[in-house]
Amino acid sequence: MSNLSPEFALLGLLAEGPSHGYDLHQRLVTDLGHVWHLSQSQAYAILKRLEMRGDVKSHTMEQEKLPARQKLQLTPQGRRRFQEWLDGGAASNARSIRLEFLTRLYFAQKYEPEKVADIYAAQFDQVWVSIQRLTSLLAHLPPEQEYNRLSLDLRLRQMHLICEWLDEIKTKFQIEVPA
Amino acid sequence: MSNLSPEFALLGLLAEGPSHGYDLHQRLVTDLGHVWHLSQSQAYAILKRLEMRGDVKSHTMEQEKLPARQKLQLTPQGRRRFQEWLDGGAASNARSIRLEFLTRLYFAQKYEPEKVADIYAAQFDQVWVSIQRLTSLLAHLPPEQEYNRLSLDLRLRQMHLICEWLDEIKTKFQIEVPA
DNA sequence: CTCAATATACTCACTCGATGAGTATATCAG
DNA sequence: CTGATATACTCATCGAGTGAGTATATTGAG
Numbered sequence: 001m002s003n004l005s006p007e008f009a010l011l012g013l014l015a016e017g018p019s020h021g022y023d024l025h026q027r028l029v030t031d032l033g034h035v036w037h038l039s040q041s042q043a044y045a046i047l048k049r050l051e052m053r054g055d056v057k058s059h060t061m062e063q064e065k066l067p068a069r070q071k072l073q074l075t076p077q078g079r080r081r082f083q084e085w086l087d088g089g090a091a092s093n094a095r096s097i098r099l100e101f102l103t104r105l106y107f108a109q110k111y112e113p114e115k116v117a118d119i120y121a122a123q124f125d126q127v128w129v130s131i132q133r134l135t136s137l138l139a140h141l142p143p144e145q146e147y148n149r150l151s152l153d154l155r156l157r158q159m160h161l162i163c164e165w166l167d168e169i170k171t172k173f174q175i176e177v178p179a
Numbered sequence: 180m181s182n183l184s185p186e187f188a189l190l191g192l193l194a195e196g197p198s199h200g201y202d203l204h205q206r207l208v209t210d211l212g213h214v215w216h217l218s219q220s221q222a223y224a225i226l227k228r229l230e231m232r233g234d235v236k237s238h239t240m241e242q243e244k245l246p247a248r249q250k251l252q253l254t255p256q257g258r259r260r261f262q263e264w265l266d267g268g269a270a271s272n273a274r275s276i277r278l279e280f281l282t283r284l285y286f287a288q289k290y291e292p293e294k295v296a297d298i299y300a301a302q303f304d305q306v307w308v309s310i311q312r313l314t315s316l317l318a319h320l321p322p323e324q325e326y327n328r329l330s331l332d333l334r335l336r337q338m339h340l341i342c343e344w345l346d347e348i349k350t351k352f353q354i355e356v357p358a
Numbered sequence: 359c360t361c362a363a364t365a366t367a368c369t370c371a372c373t374c375g376a377t378g379a380g381t382a383t384a385t386c387a388g
Numbered sequence: 389c390t391g392a393t394a395t396a397c398t399c400a401t402c403g404a405g406t407g408a409g410t411a412t413a414t415t416g417a418g
Contacts, residue, residue: 005404022367034316034327042405044368049403067367067412095274098333106326137213147285148213154277154344161340165333184375201396221376223397228374245384246396 003085004096006036007046011055011074011082012107018073020061021047035102047072055081086115090126094158097123105169120175124166131159182264183275185215186225190234190253190261191286197252199240200226214281226251234260265294269305273337276302284348299354303345310338 006028013024025043028036050056055078058070074082086107091100101123108115134156141149170177185207192203204222207215229235234257237249253261265286270279280302287294313335320328349356 020367022365031324032326034320034324035330037405039406040367041369041407045404063367067410069367094337098330102326102330141213145210145213147211147281150344150348151211151214151277151281154341157340157344158273158337161336162333165329165336169329199396201394216376218377219396220378220398224375242396245394246382248396 004099005042005046006032006038006099006103007050008082008085008100009036009103009107010043010046011050011078011085012103014056014072014074015079015082015107015111018071020069020071022069024072032103032106035099050078054078086112086119090119090123092126092130094155094162097127097162105173109173116173117175117177120166120170120173121177124163124177127159127162127166131156131163134159183278184221184225185211185217185278185282186229187261187264187279188215188282188286189222189225190229190257190264191282193235193251193253194258194261194286194290197250199248199250201248203251211282211285214278229257233257265291265298269298269302271305271309273334273341276306276341284352288352295352296354296356299345299349299352300356303342303356306338306341306345310335310342313338 009028009032010024013019013027019027021044022040024047025038025040028038028043047056051058051072054075056072057075058072061069061071063069086104091097101119104119104123105116108119134152138149138152138156141152169175188207188211189203192198192206198206200223201219203226204217204219207217207222226235230237230251233254235251236254237251240248240250242248265283270276280298283298283302284295287298313331317328317331317335320331348354
């Protein structure tokens with residue numbers, strides 16, 4: 001379930017309209033290149049998998065001059081998967097929050113700005129759950145486990161840091177959080 | 180080069196003396212289970228790869244009752260690789276600092292406590308390099324790249340956080356840092 | 359004008375990370 | 389005596405990620 005590849009980012013770009021591998025990769029790199037690091041070959045690999053799953057279908061387009069393109073478009077199933085991902089569960093560790101939450105925010109802002117507040121709230125809640133989990137783990141950790149303690153301690157601090165970061169995002173995006 | 184598997188942790192445990200897969204996995208889980216998350220099958224897979232590389236050699240030991248063990252021991256090459264890793268370059272992103280730096284610290288403390296200060300210093304320097312790199316990237320980022328900015332911004336803050344964390348480690352471990 | 363760099367467009371082979379289930383026996387506690 | 393837990397390892401499969409290769413077109417600098 002946990003998704004640490006830009007699979008849904010690619011689906012999201014396709015949700016804007018049909019396109020092809022080269023272009024999708026380019027757009028992902030320019031818009032979210034410091035979020036996801038995606039090589040061209042990896043982009044093609046993911047798209048191929050999406051096609052095999054039935055989230056995308058392809059159609060060869062010959063061109064006069066340059067090499068043929070595989071025009072890709074979302075299937076209804078693919079669109080549904082993307083929607084479910086966008087509305088669905090928030091990430092729970094530092095890295096995947098950076099990747100997934102920012103990606104959700106990007107697409108929500110683009111396609112359904114009214115959902116931004118919900119996505120934000122879900123992520124904030126999830127961070128609190130993580131903080132509680134880590135705090136409890138730390139509390140029950142035998143004192144001799146020094147390195148495990150240091151690791152958990154850093155993870156907990158990262159979660160607190162993310163709280164601050166989310167708070168500034170709230171301001172920047174003028175998100176109204178419901179009570 | 181970048182190592183995000185507990186490959187060297189396993190080599191390190193073997194540096195203490197010959198052992199076998201089941202035991203190595205157990206020890207890694209108890210000592211560093213909140214640093215690395217390693218399934219049993221993944222442990223065996225890594226050990227197999229180390230054997231194929233020639234870092235480890237194995238030797239079947241029949242037992243009276245329980246299933247046979249593959250007794251594993253470091254080859255001179257394996258020992259050299261571990262040493263090079265221990266003395267070598269420090270990690271440069273949040274996750275791999277947590278994983279690799281803590282692992283280096285663990286083994287340095289165990290086998291060569293006099294090296295702890297060097298490892299610490301190398302990591303601290305590397306964090307500063309990362310801070311500079313991220314700061315520069317942020318400074319040159321076109322203003323419209325909102326999501327890339329947020330991502331870099333979080334990464335930069337994480338590096339500052341790691342500085343504080345390292346500072347407390349310095350105190351806890353009573354590390355004397357050379358000028 | 360020409361030649362090299364860059365852009366368009368995609369493919370392939372390979373290694374490594376990760377999960378989950380399976381196999382088989384031994385011991386121990388209720 | 390029976391079922392959970394411990395010992396010890398295997399296998400199949402998937403997905404992440406790299407690096408190189410292929411082939412043509414356009415652009416720009418000397």
